[in-house]
Amino acid sequence: MSIADNALTDEMASRDDMIVCRGVKKWFGDFQALRGVDVTVKDREVMVVLGPSGSGKSTLIRCINRLEVHQEGDIIVDGVELTNDLRNIEKIRSEVGMVFQQFNLFPHLTVLDNITLAPIWVRKKPKAEAEAKAMELLERVGIPEQAAKFPGQLSGGQQQRVAIARSLAMEPRIMLFDEPTSALDPEMISEVLDVMKDLARGGMTMMVVTHEMGFAREVADRLVFMESGDVVEVGTPEHFFTNPQEERTKLFLSQIL
Amino acid sequence: MTDTTIDTAPPEAPLPSPVRWVRDNLFSSVSNTVQTVAFTAVLLGLLRWVLGLVFADESNWVSVATNMRLLFTYNYPAEQFVRIWFAAGVLFVAVGASFAAWNINPSITLRRIGVSLMGTGGITLVVALITPSATPSGLRTAMWVLGVALVVIAAVVLRVIPEPHRRRVPFLGLLIGVSAIVCAIMWFVPFGDYGFSEGEPTAADGIVASSTRVPWTVLFIIMIATYVAGRGLAQVVSLAPLRRAMIAWWVIGPAFIVFMVLRDPEFDWAHIWSTDLPMAAGFALGGGALIYLLAAPGRSDLARVLGAIVAAAAVFNWVAAFFGWYPMLQKARFSFALAAIAILLVPNFAGERSARLRVAAVWAGFMVVFHWLLTGINTASTLDITAPPFLGGFVLTVSIAYYVMLASFPLGVLLSLARTSKLPIFRVLSTTYIEVVRGVPLITVLFFFSIMLPLFLPSGMGISDLAAVFAGYTVFSAAYMAENIRGGLQSVRRGQYEAADALGLTTVQRTSLIVLPQALRVSIPNLVGQAIATFKETSLIAIVGGFDLLRIANSTIPNQPDFLGQKRPALLFISLVYFVVAYTMSRASRNLENRLQAGQAR
Numbered sequence: 001m002s003i004a005d006n007a008l009t010d011e012m013a014s015r016d017d018m019i020v021c022r023g024v025k026k027w028f029g030d031f032q033a034l035r036g037v038d039v040t041v042k043d044r045e046v047m048v049v050l051g052p053s054g055s056g057k058s059t060l061i062r063c064i065n066r067l068e069v070h071q072e073g074d075i076i077v078d079g080v081e082l083t084n085d086l087r088n089i090e091k092i093r094s095e096v097g098m099v100f101q102q103f104n105l106f107p108h109l110t111v112l113d114n115i116t117l118a119p120i121w122v123r124k125k126p127k128a129e130a131e132a133k134a135m136e137l138l139e140r141v142g143i144p145e146q147a148a149k150f151p152g153q154l155s156g157g158q159q160q161r162v163a164i165a166r167s168l169a170m171e172p173r174i175m176l177f178d179e180p181t182s183a184l185d186p187e188m189i190s191e192v193l194d195v196m197k198d199l200a201r202g203g204m205t206m207m208v209v210t211h212e213m214g215f216a217r218e219v220a221d222r223l224v225f226m227e228s229g230d231v232v233e234v235g236t237p238e239h240f241f242t243n244p245q246e247e248r249t250k251l252f253l254s255q256i257l
Numbered sequence: 258m259t260d261t262t263i264d265t266a267p268p269e270a271p272l273p274s275p276v277r278w279v280r281d282n283l284f285s286s287v288s289n290t291v292q293t294v295a296f297t298a299v300l301l302g303l304l305r306w307v308l309g310l311v312f313a314d315e316s317n318w319v320s321v322a323t324n325m326r327l328l329f330t331y332n333y334p335a336e337q338f339v340r341i342w343f344a345a346g347v348l349f350v351a352v353g354a355s356f357a358a359w360n361i362n363p364s365i366t367l368r369r370i371g372v373s374l375m376g377t378g379g380i381t382l383v384v385a386l387i388t389p390s391a392t393p394s395g396l397r398t399a400m401w402v403l404g405v406a407l408v409v410i411a412a413v414v415l416r417v418i419p420e421p422h423r424r425r426v427p428f429l430g431l432l433i434g435v436s437a438i439v440c441a442i443m444w445f446v447p448f449g450d451y452g453f454s455e456g457e458p459t460a461a462d463g464i465v466a467s468s469t470r471v472p473w474t475v476l477f478i479i480m481i482a483t484y485v486a487g488r489g490l491a492q493v494v495s496l497a498p499l500r501r502a503m504i505a506w507w508v509i510g511p512a513f514i515v516f517m518v519l520r521d522p523e524f525d526w527a528h529i530w531s532t533d534l535p536m537a538a539g540f541a542l543g544g545g546a547l548i549y550l551l552a553a554p555g556r557s558d559l560a561r562v563l564g565a566i567v568a569a570a571a572v573f574n575w576v577a578a579f580f581g582w583y584p585m586l587q588k589a590r591f592s593f594a595l596a597a598i599a600i601l602l603v604p605n606f607a608g609e610r611s612a613r614l615r616v617a618a619v620w621a622g623f624m625v626v627f628h629w630l631l632t633g634i635n636t637a638s639t640l641d642i643t644a645p646p647f648l649g650g651f652v653l654t655v656s657i658a659y660y661v662m663l664a665s666f667p668l669g670v671l672l673s674l675a676r677t678s679k680l681p682i683f684r685v686l687s688t689t690y691i692e693v694v695r696g697v698p699l700i701t702v703l704f705f706f707s708i709m710l711p712l713f714l715p716s717g718m719g720i721s722d723l724a725a726v727f728a729g730y731t732v733f734s735a736a737y738m739a740e741n742i743r744g745g746l747q748s749v750r751r752g753q754y755e756a757a758d759a760l761g762l763t764t765v766q767r768t769s770l771i772v773l774p775q776a777l778r779v780s781i782p783n784l785v786g787q788a789i790a791t792f793k794e795t796s797l798i799a800i801v802g803g804f805d806l807l808r809i810a811n812s813t814i815p816n817q818p819d820f821l822g823q824k825r826p827a828l829l830f831i832s833l834v835y836f837v838v839a840y841t842m843s844r845a846s847r848n849l850e851n852r853l854q855a856g857q858a859r
């Protein structure tokens with residue numbers, strides 16, 4: 001069993017692969033940010049990515065929807081291999097939602113327009129249908145009354161929930177989260193984590209970079225620990241929080257727990 | 258003006274008492290007092306100097322009053338003048354409808370009105386006090402009366418009406434108020450009635466001619482009526498289609514007014530039935546059908562290939578025409594190029610049946626209007642004009658400036674996008690263009706287009722003077738627009754690009770829906786600055802043969818036998834005209850910024 005498939009239960013191992021990274025290498029100029037990463041995320045699995053600053057967590061998940069281009073190795077998302085073929089990239093991007101640390105809402109559009117934009121222009125949905133769906137999603141993340149406001153008029157936690165709703169409007173099969181709560185005031189973190197837990201319970205395949213250990217312990221199916229562009233250890237929450245194998249993992253966990 | 262409302266919006270802070278304000282702001286310390294006195298002295302000196310220019314004995318304002326028509330519409334034949342009024346009427350309707358469509362409804366507090374009345378009254382009194390002795394005594398008396406009246410009204414507004422800072426006059430009230438004042442001035446103030454009759458200047462005492470004051474009054478009434486009707490309409494229908502219609506009108510409408518209404522082409526109906534109409538129908542229906550078919554989901558590759566083929570054919574036609582060989586008529590050449598662009602853009606509009614039908618219909622409508630306009634431009638005018646240019650004066654200045662801004666804007670957007678593009682070839686081409694144009698004086702560009710370019714063109718592919726000047730200005734202005742927009746593009750954060758990419762938007766969608774709207778917002782002040790510069794620079798038309806405001810004031814009027822050598826009044830007058838237009842643009846841009854900011858402010 002390779003490190004990529006570590007710690008899978010039999011039931012989980014029998015599911016389809018949603019994200020497969022094999023020997024992914026990535027350089028920024030001379031600097032190698034990923035040194036041959038092997039990770040597999042199964043259907044309906046929640047994978048949490050841990051690691052110190054600069055270890056390549058963001059780079060890895062940004063490679064998965066091609067915001068960064070990897071130079072070596074294979075990335076296969078929902079059976080489609082990421083190559084330079086534009087059609088594959090657009091297909092994968094519309095099936096993979098991404099939530100950023102800085103929300104990245106479109107400031108010139110209302111909350112409703114932020115959410116309906118991609119369904120209307122990419123999915124070619126009729127406007128009324130897209131808006132009905134958007135209201136449903138706003139209901140789900142708990143802020144339907146903010147639909148007509150502009151992002152600048154919302155709190156950080158509300159903005160991040162809009163960002164999640166915006167991704168969900170494309171009905172993605174996979175959601176990527178890059179430190180979704182790191183830019184939030186402490187009292188707003190839980191409102192965003194609640195939405196994410198809800199998503200995980202709904203069976204969404206998720207890959208989450210976060211430092212929220214409570215969330216990782218409660219929601220993650222598996223965790224992956226990265227350092228200096230390498231995957232150091234993959235395992236279940238119990239494995240990580242009770243009995244980590246690698247020295248570097250132990251050190252990291254002792255620092256943040 | 259009386260239907261004020263007390264609103265619940267945050268009121269302006271109450272005004273301090275005038276004495277208090279003067280003490281705090283003008284005489285708060287010794288140095289402040291010295292500055293106040295010094296600046297007041299300089300200002301009064303300047304004002305006195307300007308008044309000296311205006312009312313000096315050698316300033317004969319009769320030359321301006323008599324030549325009003327020349328300054329605004331140049332040699333437009335008097336018996337056809339109804340066309341000018343009709344055009345102005347259409348324009349006023351469009352202004353009123355646009356105010357309504359964009360829900361432009363700024364209200365002003367009574368206090369602000371009071372303060373500006375007080376300021377105007379005060380300045381009028383100061384002018385009355387220091388105006389030179391050459392000022393006609395009737396005018397001086399009028400200034401005293403007006404000044405006192407304004408100050409009294411202002412005092413009533415500010416001190417008698419309770420809470421003037423919380424009472425707002427709605428936009429409609431302002432519109433009616435301003436129109437009423439302008440009309441009242443025309444109907445009651447004895448400016449005198451000046452004009453030409455059989456080439457001889459005529460002058461009579463009394464109010465302005467009825468041929469001036471009646472149309473203007475009607476125009477104001479039309480504008481207010483359209484605004485009211487538009488606001489009513491906006492209650493029952495959604496604003497989006499109204500706005501789209503108005504945008505389409507503002508792009509194509511003014512050209513229609515100039516070339517169809519003012520120029521009045523003498524249509525050759527036989528030729529239209531045999532050639533123009535079939536060609537327009539062919540492009541409209543054939544192109545529309547093609548677009549409808551190609552916009553079906555899954556046909557984007559086909560559309561790209563076909564678009565490339567049509568584009569190649571279009572480019573070939575232009576190159577062939579350049580070498581004097583014409584495989585196609587001029588109109589077909591233009592339409593083919595437009596069709597290529599449309600087909601290449603079609604994949605972005607792919608969708609369900611109704612959306613496809615709409616895109617095809619827009620294309621067909623556009624083709625019809627476009628062919629109609631080109632046919633009109635290419636046929637002789639029926640106007641009986643002694644000197645050749647049918648357009649001149651203020652109308653020429655404004656028309657050129659307007660269309661230069663309109664045409665150079667998309668060009669500027671494309672150039673700025675190319676300059677920030679990842680592809681080096683675009684970057685190099687665009688940078689070269691921008692730097693070359695910015696390194697050359699405008700007058701050189703204009704000379705190149707009006708004098709040099711026709712020499713290079715093959716015979717038969719002539720370019721009219723007006724078109725040459727227009728092209729030169731557009732080429733010049735686009736380079737500056739591009740630099741202004743580039744500043745805005747750089748202010749859009751990387752996260753915006755990433756979010757758009759992550760949602761699966763195509764590059765065209767990302768640029769047009771996410772990046773440009775944000776970049777342009779940031780660029781508004783600079784773009785308006787550029788627009789104002791373009792407006793003023795149209796005065797260079799004179800040098801390449803056009804009869805714009807400046808040329809009429811500087812050489813046409815001073816060459817009339819009755820006003821030989823009289824330059825000063827006309828130059829002062831056109832300065833005022835330039836200033837009023839430029840200042841209006843600058844105020845409008847500030848309002849626009851505030852409106853956009855209010856929308857998304859934190």
Ligand SMILES: Nc1ncnc2c1ncn2[C@@H]1O[C@H](COP(=O)(O)OP(=O)(O)OP(=O)(O)O)[C@@H](O)[C@H]1O
Pocket residue numbers: 028031033051052053054055056057058059060
């Ligand atoms: N665009 C880039 N150009 C050059 N170097 C980069 C770029 N993006 C990331 N890097 C480098 O790659 C390494 C990995 O970066 P990455 O952002 O993936 O780290 P991370 O694990 O997400 O860290 P953090 O927890 O701070 O977000 C870092 O050393 C970073 O400096």
Ligand SMILES: [Mg+2]
Pocket residue numbers: 057058059178179
């Ligand atoms: Mg990171």
